[in-house]
Amino acid sequence: MKRVLTTCPYCGVGCGFYLDVRDGRIVGIIPSKSNIVSKGYLCVKGWHAHEPVEHPDRLKKPLIKENGKFKEASWGSALDYVAGRLKELKDKYGPDALSVCTSARCTNEENFLMMKFARAVLGTNNVDHCARTCHVPTVAGLNQSFGSGASTNSYDEIPFMDCILIIGSNPTEAHPIVGWRVRTAIDNGTKIIVCDPRKILPAENASVYIQHYPGSDIALINAMIQFIVSEGLHDKEFIAKRTEGFDVFWEVVKDYTPESIRDTTGVEPALIKQAAKLYATSKRSCIMYSLGMTEHTVGTDNVIAMANLSMVCGHVGKEFSGLYPMRGQNNVQGACDMGALPNVYSGYQPVTDEDVRKKFENAWAVSLPTANGLTLTDMIFKAIEGSLKCFYIIGEDQLRTDPNTHWIEKALDSLEFLVVQEIFMSETAKKADVVLPGASFAEKDGTFTCAERRFQRVRKAIEPIAGKTDGQIICELAKRLGYPMDADPEQACAEMASLTPLFRGVSFKRLEENGLQWPVYSKEHPGTPVVHLEKFIRGLGKFIPVKHKPPAETPDSEYPFILTTGRMLFHYNTGTMTRRTTNLLREHPRNFVQINPLDAQKLGVKSEEKVRVKTRRGELEVWPEVTDKIKAGVLWMPFHFSDQPTNVLTNNAFDPVCRIGEYKACAARVEKPSS
Numbered sequence: 001m002k003r004v005l006t007t008c009p010y011c012g013v014g015c016g017f018y019l020d021v022r023d024g025r026i027v028g029i030i031p032s033k034s035n036i037v038s039k040g041y042l043c044v045k046g047w048h049a050h051e052p053v054e055h056p057d058r059l060k061k062p063l064i065k066e067n068g069k070f071k072e073a074s075w076g077s078a079l080d081y082v083a084g085r086l087k088e089l090k091d092k093y094g095p096d097a098l099s100v101c102t103s104a105r106c107t108n109e110e111n112f113l114m115m116k117f118a119r120a121v122l123g124t125n126n127v128d129h130c131a132r133t134c135h136v137p138t139v140a141g142l143n144q145s146f147g148s149g150a151s152t153n154s155y156d157e158i159p160f161m162d163c164i165l166i167i168g169s170n171p172t173e174a175h176p177i178v179g180w181r182v183r184t185a186i187d188n189g190t191k192i193i194v195c196d197p198r199k200i201l202p203a204e205n206a207s208v209y210i211q212h213y214p215g216s217d218i219a220l221i222n223a224m225i226q227f228i229v230s231e232g233l234h235d236k237e238f239i240a241k242r243t244e245g246f247d248v249f250w251e252v253v254k255d256y257t258p259e260s261i262r263d264t265t266g267v268e269p270a271l272i273k274q275a276a277k278l279y280a281t282s283k284r285s286c287i288m289y290s291l292g293m294t295e296h297t298v299g300t301d302n303v304i305a306m307a308n309l310s311m312v313c314g315h316v317g318k319e320f321s322g323l324y325p326m327r328g329q330n331n332v333q334g335a336c337d338m339g340a341l342p343n344v345y346s347g348y349q350p351v352t353d354e355d356v357r358k359k360f361e362n363a364w365a366v367s368l369p370t371a372n373g374l375t376l377t378d379m380i381f382k383a384i385e386g387s388l389k390c391f392y393i394i395g396e397d398q399l400r401t402d403p404n405t406h407w408i409e410k411a412l413d414s415l416e417f418l419v420v421q422e423i424f425m426s427e428t429a430k431k432a433d434v435v436l437p438g439a440s441f442a443e444k445d446g447t448f449t450c451a452e453r454r455f456q457r458v459r460k461a462i463e464p465i466a467g468k469t470d471g472q473i474i475c476e477l478a479k480r481l482g483y484p485m486d487a488d489p490e491q492a493c494a495e496m497a498s499l500t501p502l503f504r505g506v507s508f509k510r511l512e513e514n515g516l517q518w519p520v521y522s523k524e525h526p527g528t529p530v531v532h533l534e535k536f537i538r539g540l541g542k543f544i545p546v547k548h549k550p551p552a553e554t555p556d557s558e559y560p561f562i563l564t565t566g567r568m569l570f571h572y573n574t575g576t577m578t579r580r581t582t583n584l585l586r587e588h589p590r591n592f593v594q595i596n597p598l599d600a601q602k603l604g605v606k607s608e609e610k611v612r613v614k615t616r617r618g619e620l621e622v623w624p625e626v627t628d629k630i631k632a633g634v635l636w637m638p639f640h641f642s643d644q645p646t647n648v649l650t651n652n653a654f655d656p657v658c659r660i661g662e663y664k665a666c667a668a669r670v671e672k673p674s675s
């Protein structure tokens with residue numbers, strides 16, 4: 001028996017466990033007691049993370065589509081074919097007709113190689129990944145306010161806060177081992193404020209629970225700030241010494257009295273005042289947020305509003321304070337950090353900065369594209385328009401996870417060439433011309449970076465089931481395209497560190513014990529549990545006024561509900577893995593819609609009869625869950641079930657700054673299927 005210490009492949013918490021391996025097969029999982037993140041705990045997904053690895057449905061051979069049907073091919077012929085087509089399309093249309101979508105499920109080293117492949121081999125900055133659907137407003141928003149777009153503080157501070165404002169985040173289900181720290185905080189006497197259209201578990205123990213309408217968060221936060229300042233509860237010294245722009249900001253925010261936004265939010269002013277006072281007057285206050293804030297057409301502004309609130313009260317830039325953007329995928333923090341984004345190389349170094357570009361050109365001995373590339377969102381527009389001809393998608397299922405499925409389908413159908421690198425036959429993979437079988441977390445070495453900016457090791461327990469890791473596939477394609485790249489993860493990590501000031505001190509050797517939290521500026525630098533301590537990374541924290549704007553679609557007589565979507569504990573995103581895990585599928589086998597009892601009564605909806613949920617983009621028949629956990633006038637659905645794909649309903653309206661879709665608010669109606 002071999003016991004291999006590694007990092008969980010599901011959510012961004014980053015728990016540590018051992019894979020037990022016998023005769024080349026994984027037989028079990030044991031939590032790591034010494035892991036600094038998980039301390040011997042795992043959630044139900046972590047405990048079962050090995051089950052999908054050796055599932056019989058795993059893709060084992062490359063597949064090439066001929067006359068609409070997939071045929072198995074050898075690695076050699078599949079890679080020759082893909083390289084040949086990529087070259088042909090690049091020669092015919094130019095490099096910017098090609099694009100690469102990297103995977104937040106893959107390692108840092110693989111993401112570094114993938115973005116290098118896009119830039120140095122294909123010659124395009126058209127590289128992006130699922131952060132575009134997730135926390136890219138965090139990167140854009142916090143960067144403007146503070147100069148760095150990541151979590152400011154660390155998990156271990158959570159149980160010792162005096163007050164935690166949880167807004168648009170459901171830690172119990174989406175980040176359970178952080179949810180456990182929130183529970184510990186509650187037991188320690190920490191006061192909780194929850195702002196969520198759904199009564200999530202921490203709301204049961206909250207001192208203040210605000211059940212506002214989806215998409216009304218800026219009004220809510222501005223009103224909290226308005227009350228705090230008008231009551232003199234703001235931190236005048238912090239504002240004077242550490243920030244800029246307060247006066248201009250106040251001119252905008254001073255009109256947002258709690259009374260004036262009652263209809264916009266659907267919340268009693270007294271409740272908003274109570275929350276504002278509690279957050280402002282507690283000594284150790286932090287904000288925990290996630291997609292309820294980011295997945296909006298005002299996602300970036302939502303993030304800026306929270307940064308403003310933290311600065312008004314001086315609750316940032318010190319221990320036991322700050323903002324916790326709960327990053328989603330196991331390595332979405334890392335995929336962003338590695339430069340799998342159209343505008344930056346690793347460590348957020350802009351592609352448009354000439355000195356930076358020269359550094360990468362010298363290191364890679366190629367000339368690199370000078371303009372920002374396309375975001376995932378704009379790749380879809382350009383594919384439909386006809387100027388983008390090829391997607392190379394690694395470990396992402398756009399056809400199930402991007403908003404407005406029909407629109408995505410149209411884009412994929414418009415392409416001349418689609419390559420999908422997957423571990424299972426996802427819905428997107430079914431559309432591909434070539435499917436390349438990748439390797440799961442258990443089959444490779446590397447690192448993941450979790451939501452507290454911590455690099456942690458991922459270690460190979462078994463050989464790649466289809467023969468190659470994702471990194472090796474990329475490098476073999478690169479070689480065929482005339483640009484040899486080294487797939488060795490330790491070597492890729494060293495190259496990345498040498499080119500990236502933020503991560504210069506990162507190496508496999510230094511990550512052995514408990515990983516390292518970036519910035520790690522040198523080989524001697526100990527890592528950074530709390531950022532912005534003496535001063536913000538950008539110098540002074542910047543107040544940026546933001547105004548309430550309604551979602552792109554608001555309820556009307558035809559579509560009277562607001563539909564919002566999200567996650568549940570037992571399933572993970574498209575469920576390619578959790579729906580192949582016996583115990584998880586047993587707990588929740590099918591899609592459903594949450595509806596308030598008042599609405600259900602009005603419409604005559606009964607738990608035992610399916611309903612039809614309809615939006616301007618599509619419709620779905622699902623079972624209703626009648627529950628007062630959801631606000632009246634609002635519907636909630638998960639998106640984990642490929643056979644009943646919730647994203648046929650969601651709205652492809654986008655944040656103008658960072659191009660995230662509005663998954664968290666669109667207009668919908670509920671019908672009985674018989675009608």
Ligand SMILES: Nc1nc2c(c(=O)[nH]1)N[C@H]1C(S)=C(S)[C@@H](COP(=O)(O)OP(=O)(O)OC[C@H]3O[C@@H](n4cnc5c(=O)[nH]c(N)nc54)[C@H](O)[C@@H]3O)O[C@H]1N2
Nearest residue numbers: 011168169170174214215290291292328566567569572573
């Ligand atoms: N079990 C499980 N865990 C996961 C995942 C999974 O699929 N399953 N996915 C991972 C990923 S990729 C991510 S990004 C994270 C996401 O983690 P979270 O963002 O915490 O998860 P969500 O359920 O999408 O949304 C969080 C909350 O936002 C609320 N909400 C909806 N609309 C609004 C609004 O307009 N305003 C406010 N304030 N709140 C609103 C919802 O009711 C929900 O409770 O989870 C990660 N962890």
Ligand SMILES: Nc1nc2c(c(=O)[nH]1)N[C@H]1C(S)=C(S)[C@@H](COP(=O)(O)OP(=O)(O)OC[C@H]3O[C@@H](n4cnc5c(=O)[nH]c(N)nc54)[C@H](O)[C@@H]3O)O[C@H]1N2
Nearest residue numbers: 105134395396397401421438439440565573574576639663
């Ligand atoms: N309605 C609605 N839609 C949403 C959201 C929402 O809140 N509501 N949230 C959005 C968010 S935050 C996110 S992050 C996206 C997630 O969207 P996706 O990234 O598309 O979802 P995943 O299920 O994580 O898909 C990843 C794919 O990678 C494959 N995979 C896993 N590990 C590996 C590996 O090591 N190598 C390779 N090659 N493949 C691998 C899996 O089989 C899976 O098919 O969904 C978005 N869509």
Ligand code: SF4
Nearest residue numbers: 008010011015043046
């Ligand atoms: S909390 Fe997240 S990282 Fe930890 S075991 Fe669960 S899914 Fe894995």
Ligand SMILES: [Mo]
Nearest residue numbers: 133134328329
């Ligand atoms: Mo995500």
